[in-house]
Amino acid sequence: MNISIVLLFALTVPFLKVVSADNPVTSSAVNGQTSVNITVYNNNLGFIRDTRSISLPKGEGELHVQDVASQIIPESVSVASLNAPDNLSLLEQTYEYDLINTNKLLEKYVGKTIKLQIWNQYHDRKDTIDATLMSNTDGPVYKIGNEIYLEHPGTKILPELPDNLFTTPTLTWFYRNKTEKSHTMEISYLTNNINWNADYVMTVNENETTAKLSGWATIRNQSGVLYKNARLILVAGDVHRVQDIQRKRAFARAEMQMAMTPQFEEEGFFEYHTYALQRNTTLKNNQSKQISLLDASNVTIQKEFLVQGDMYSYTRPFRDEKQKHDVNVCFNFKNTKESNLGMPIPGGIIRFFKQEKNNSVQFIGEDRINHTPVNGEIKANIGKAFDITAERIQTDYKQITTKIHESEWEISIRNQKEEDIMVGIIETLPGNWSVISNSHPYTKTDAFTIRFDVKAPKNEEIKILYRIKVGL
Numbered sequence: 023m024n025i026s027i028v029l030l031f032a033l034t035v036p037f038l039k040v041v042s043a044d045n046p047v048t049s050s051a052v053n054g055q056t057s058v059n060i061t062v063y064n065n066n067l068g069f070i071r072d073t074r075s076i077s078l079p080k081g082e083g084e085l086h087v088q089d090v091a092s093q094i095i096p097e098s099v100s101v102a103s104l105n106a107p108d109n110l111s112l113l114e115q116t117y118e119y120d121l122i123n124t125n126k127l128l129e130k131y132v133g134k135t136i137k138l139q140i141w142n143q144y145h146d147r148k149d150t151i152d153a154t155l156m157s158n159t160d161g162p163v164y165k166i167g168n169e170i171y172l173e174h175p176g177t178k179i180l181p182e183l184p185d186n187l188f189t190t191p192t193l194t195w196f197y198r199n200k201t202e203k204s205h206t207m208e209i210s211y212l213t214n215n216i217n218w219n220a221d222y223v224m225t226v227n228e229n230e231t232t233a234k235l236s237g238w239a240t241i242r243n244q245s246g247v248l249y250k251n252a253r254l255i256l257v258a259g260d261v262h263r264v265q266d267i268q269r270k271r272a273f274a275r276a277e278m279q280m281a282m283t284p285q286f287e288e289e290g291f292f293e294y295h296t297y298a299l300q301r302n303t304t305l306k307n308n309q310s311k312q313i314s315l316l317d318a319s320n321v322t323i324q325k326e327f328l329v330q331g332d333m334y335s336y337t338r339p340f341r342d343e344k345q346k347h348d349v350n351v352c353f354n355f356k357n358t359k360e361s362n363l364g365m366p367i368p369g370g371i372i373r374f375f376k377q378e379k380n381n382s383v384q385f386i387g388e389d390r391i392n393h394t395p396v397n398g399e400i401k402a403n404i405g406k407a408f409d410i411t412a413e414r415i416q417t418d419y420k421q422i423t424t425k426i427h428e429s430e431w432e433i434s435i436r437n438q439k440e441e442d443i444m445v446g447i448i449e450t451l452p453g454n455w456s457v458i459s460n461s462h463p464y465t466k467t468d469a470f471t472i473r474f475d476v477k478a479p480k481n482e483e484i485k486i487l488y489r490i491k492v493g494l
Contacts, residue, residue: 045083045084045196046081047083047085048079048083048084050085051089052248052250055072055074055089057253058251058252059073059252060305061256062216062218062256062257064256064257064258066217067212067214067216068214068216069210069212069213070209070210070211070249071210072087072090073207074209075207080199080200081199082196082197082199084194084195084196085194085195085197086192086194087101087193087194087195088192090192090211090247091191091211091246091247092247093213093215094213094245096117096211098211099115099211100211101115101195101209103205103207104206106201106203110201112195112196113196113197114196116193116195118193127180128155130184131155132157133155134154135155136155136179137151137153137178138151139177150179151166153176154166162174162178191246191247215244215246216245217244218239218241218242219370220239220370221237221312221370221372222237222238224373224374224375225375225376225377226323226353226377228376228379230325232323234317234318234319234321235321236317237316237317237370238313239314239315240311241305243305243308246307248305251304252302252303252304253302254303255298255299285299285300285301299313318363321361322356322360322362323353325351325352325353325354326353326354326444327444327445327446328349328350328352328447329348329412329433329445329446329447330347330348330448331414331448336452336455337421337427337492338427340416340429343415345413345415346411347414348412349412349445352401353402353404354400354402355399355400356399357398357399358397365396366394366395367391367393367394368393369390369394370390371388372391372400373385373387374404389403410435410437410478411438412434412445414434415431416430416431417432418430426492426493427493427494428458428489428491428492429490430490431489432485433474433485433486433487434483434484434485435478435483435484437478437479437480437482437483438480441480442477442478443480444475444476444477445475445476446473447473447474447475448471449471449488450470450471452470452494453493455491455492456490456491457490459487459488459489460487461487462476474488
């Protein structure tokens, strides 16, 4: 059954003062907002600073601040008079979220008389009758005259909005005010469900030696309120939060040919960096907005083919046949001035495109990168090589003692491309290990990892062999 309700009451307007016998009530809606500042973290958290000009009567009263985020964290709310802090004291604070809906409205009128409006088809007019709402537990029950109606097709008309129901989420304060002058009040709070992330597009040149990098900040507002003509600040980093309260992440200023777009200005803050948009913007509720974050040209890149080994059973015979490995295609670039970068880069998804001979571009892969400091290195895995194959086999195994084992391994690389290439082979080793013999030189990259970098001639197969002793 469709239920329609008409409310006959005066709409609340900004700064409307309703004086009761005891305490005056002042309401402030978004129309009274003089400025709003939004700080957005990349973990679904926002910090809102909402400034309003509000006139309050002297003495004690109630202030209702409407049009705040429905995803507000009430415990984080703070309010202050910026121009007369010594003249305003806040005694109580309440967050009202018991918002209007059909059932809540009808529940407030149980036992009371309302009006039902029906269409009189015989006289081509609307007739209005009085009805007492007896119950609304399992649908409305009315008493009309001496009869009980379990349902009624009429439109329900209520005389006014009941107390303690609000059309929008509302912050309420019980205050004591010592001045008749208007207050410039800043209401600040944290809210969930507003987020931002960085996305990058890297267009690689035909020779795969340099690339153009552009970054975009995507802001998603699902906090439940519109932020109009707001000052926007982005923060990236890990700020500790208790339970469901979340974090920040940081990144810094562009240099050399790495240029932050003029829209953003970087500034260090605490242990983080912030980017302030140099113009105001509007974020609608349930809206995603992209703003250009950075651009860099002629970024030096390096293409790499990698074979990633697992931690195999170096302590028992490996009886399987030759095991095939993927050959990963990676693009690496250093975050340095020499590479035409040189700024802390926030983590995000980076999408790679390659320029063809006819100057068109094609998508070639994507990866997620971590937050990268200055002088760090970004390694992006964008796919699997089609014309390069890798296989592994255990060629020998010996158990020297109950805790010492020897094994020999052969890794075959076949290059069916039309040019010579370099292939990196990364081996993860357990326990106390030592390489007894090896056909190609290797580098120890950490306590449990070695890496072979071998040249694979075109249309040939090469074999890398090494023998290892492992003690557990």
